[in-house]
Amino acid sequence: MATLTVNGVRRDVQSPADTPLLYVLRNELELSGPQFGCGLAQCGACSVLLDGKEIRSCITPLSAAGTKEVTTLEGLPARWAQQKGLSKADAGKTLHPVQQAWIEEQTPLCGFCQNGMMIKATELLEQTANPTLAQIKEAFTTSGPSPHLCRCGSYTAIIQAVQRAAAVMARGR
Numbered sequence: 001m002a003t004l005t006v007n008g009v010r011r012d013v014q015s016p017a018d019t020p021l022l023y024v025l026r027n028e029l030e031l032s033g034p035q036f037g038c039g040l041a042q043c044g045a046c047s048v049l050l051d052g053k054e055i056r057s058c059i060t061p062l063s064a065a066g067t068k069e070v071t072t073l074e075g076l077p078a079r080w081a082q083q084k085g086l087s088k089a090d091a092g093k094t095l096h097p098v099q100q101a102w103i104e105e106q107t108p109l110c111g112f113c114q115n116g117m118m119i120k121a122t123e124l125l126e127q128t129a130n131p132t133l134a135q136i137k138e139a140f141t142t143s144g145p146s147p148h149l150c151r152c153g154s155y156t157a158i159i160q161a162v163q164r165a166a167a168v169m170a171r172g173r
Contacts, residue, residue: 004065006031007075008082017063021055022046024062025072033073033115037149044116044148048072049079054123056145073099073115076122084172097172098122101165109152116148121162125169136162 004011006029015024025031025048034057037045041056048057049071050064071079076099081091095103098121108114117140124131124139131139136159141147150158 002062004062004070005068006070007072008069008078013062015062017061019062020058021048021060021062021065021070022057025057025070031072031074035112035115037112037116042146042149043113044120044144044146045113047116047119047148049119049123052123052126054120054144071119073118076118079122096122097165097168098125098161101161101168105157105161105164107154107157107161109150109154113148113150113152117150117158120144120148121158121165124162125166129170130166131162133159 002013002015002017004013004024006025011029013024013028015028022034022036025034026036034048035045036058037043039058041059044056046056046058047054049055050060051068052071076096077094078091080096081094086094098118102108102114102118120139124136128135140158
């Protein structure tokens with residue numbers, strides 16, 4: 001048995017240490033944010049934050065999570081609430097600015113890639129408060145193990161959502 005901290009909660013899991021983290025998150029912990037896309041870390045659908053850094057959970061073994069904090073799409077609101085110092089009552093009614101921007105910009109088409117896109121946007125905005133267009137494009141294309149792929153082509157809406165979230169986060173800091 002292993003113990004894992006996911007979205008701020010310590011969880012005991014039964015999976016062997018070499019099980020891909022994605023399988024543990026989806027099958028054992030029943031989290032639906034991270035998606036199985038390619039299984040080769042080439043599309044980004046399975047992205048999660050590991051101590052604030054985006055990783056591809058389809059190729060990351062459970063053992064790599066160790067004592068680190070895993071944040072999935074479901075955990076973004078609590079992450080934002082903690083960063084803002086919100087009460088538990090307020091935290092339960094709050095979306096992360098990236099999630100809210102995705103809604104307001106009506107970003108997803110099919111939605112399959114959006115988990116990874118929002119995780120990457122969160123990592124970017126936590127590192128760079130007001131990213132330029134070039135920095136946003138770089139985050140989704142040349143940083144990390146491979147580009148984040150959107151087969152529907154909603155890249156323009158994704159960029160607009162990141163810019164909207166950056167503005168909200170800047171006001172909230």
